[in-house]
Amino acid sequence: MFSSNINHYNFLAQFKDGQFGSVYKANFRNSNRNVVIEKILLDQKMEKFDFICKQVLNIRQFKHRNINTIIHCFIHKEYAYLIFPYMCFGNCQILLQNVFTTGFPETLIALIVKDILSALIYIHSHNFVHGAIRAKIILLNSLKASISNFGDYQTFINHGRKSRFLYGSTKGRKQQLNWTAPEVLHQSLCGYSEKIDIYSLGITCCEMANGFQPFKGTELTYMYIEKIRGNLHFLMDKNSIMEEQGSTLFHCHNRKISRDLLVKKTFSDDFYQFVELCLTKSPVSRWTASKLVTHSFLKQCRNTSISENLKDISCDFATSKINKDKSVRTNDVTTNRSCDDIEWSF
Template identity: 25%
Template sequence: MSTSPTGYKNKIQLKKESKKNMIWNRGKTIGRGGFGLVSIANVQHQTGDKFPPIIAVKTAKVSASNSLVEEKKLLDLFKECPCILHCFGDDVTTEENEELYNIELEYASGGCLADRKGLPDNIVRQHTKSILIALSHVHKLGYVHCDVKPHNVLLVADSLHSRNKGIGEIAKLADFGSAKNIKDDQDNKEFRGTVLYAAPESIIHQEYQPESDIWALGCTVLHMITGKSPWKVEKGAKAEDVLYKIGCSHELPDIPSKASKEAKDFLKKCLIKNPKERWTADMLLSHPFLASIGDSHQQHCGRQKHRFPKLFRGFSPMHQCFHVHNRVQACQVQV
């Protein structure tokens, strides 16, 4: 048995009471983040309930695994929703003399929405409904995702029944490392999420309520339609200019003329500066933009200066993906 990260095998007991066991083999790394890394893993042997032959393993050093442990708890809480990435369990392994904490996840063979450029209208509607089903579930259970963006919406292979309808993939909300309880309003607030998808109130006041997820959803739908970032950032733009535009100005992300009438109206219900005027997830699920998506899918699945927090200083929006703070990211703008 190899002790290297690649080829390392470990017996995982997901829940003692259910006695579900499997042996998995870590494969190549497919992603990295502030938490650690994500690898593909092959399930070599299992007893009890069936697991897919390929899973994804999200890993952090045990000494720095608090956020991953909390994410596992939330995934367990949200497990009844078919449009949230499923977690099979967790464990601790020792690899190359390092203790690692792992959570075993559903593998998204289609990658993420960030990889898709300008999707057809019917697919945009389909994925939008999936994200809304997930957000409705999360909000009803008292939480805010805080980092909705195309990179955190993963595409999982759909059932044969849905593939016959030409869908092929189901969008599932993932990465709850920035999520918070709605009632958790600490005095020492910190920015969570990704700047270019963040709601104005999150930029200025670090406020996170369900309404901020709805703004981010609107930005994500824009990305699906255009294949570009919701905000155009000129080369050499200063951090303060970008943050002012999103958080303080009256400017809104551009809605493309090619979008359908229903899509334009849907986006206008999400991209409202005043959070209290935005539609809720449940209201948006009834919007005409989603009328063509049947119920069977759910079964599947003022101009003034502001002083910005120190954590935004040094912001460079043209970087591919960067951390300004432990939970602040911005992604490259595609012009």
């Protein structure tokens, strides 16, 4: 059990200063347990406050091992404090930027994907769609992978009735478009289903395997056309590099990855097939999360674990930074930025 007394928490470091609040690493003194605290100013514009309340209410109803849910919340003065479990390796995006700069090993990807599929099965069975699967929202510790950030979630339940399809606009979601399914980009009257999470998972697999964001540096129009045509964002290894590319350089986090480096990478046929099943253009033909979890690609998880794959990585590998979107007051909190600082996504 956690306390609602702010004095029972020792704030260690500030991870993020965002548009809705600030995120801190803290230690709960009563049990000496590290947690993550999101501090939200209650004096927000009504539309922002309604969005925050709606998100908190929905996150708290999720009870699953692979969902980074709120474990406690309380109000102190003009702030709300949301307590989350501490995931020592942060998110997959920061691991790609600092450790696995040319991509995760295939076995680690399989372990992560297995946990994410377990979370998606749970979410979809409760008539929700996450809507924003990507490396940045996948958090890791030595035991598991968890998904966070339900800012783009949708539900099939409307006024007590379940709809067959969902509808929504891509307005204000520019940062998510590279992972977005073609049926969402198409904006047709046919709508879309929970299969959009599967497509995003396929793009995320490419992101984790290649070491850089999909369609990074390309025009949005080109990305849209490629997806509507059903052209897959291929995994990049020695089998996927065409001869005519020669010494073509691939853009990766503002750096260049040469063909010589890519030819050293080899992914299994099972991984290729798994990604293709996720990225099938037709949502009807796209596999569900419950079916994908039976795929042979995940068999390699049996004799290993996330801790085994990350055993040589220190939890303090990230540099001390604070990501600032919009300034939010952070009164009443003293931070020590000399401790480990890992990027979070809330």
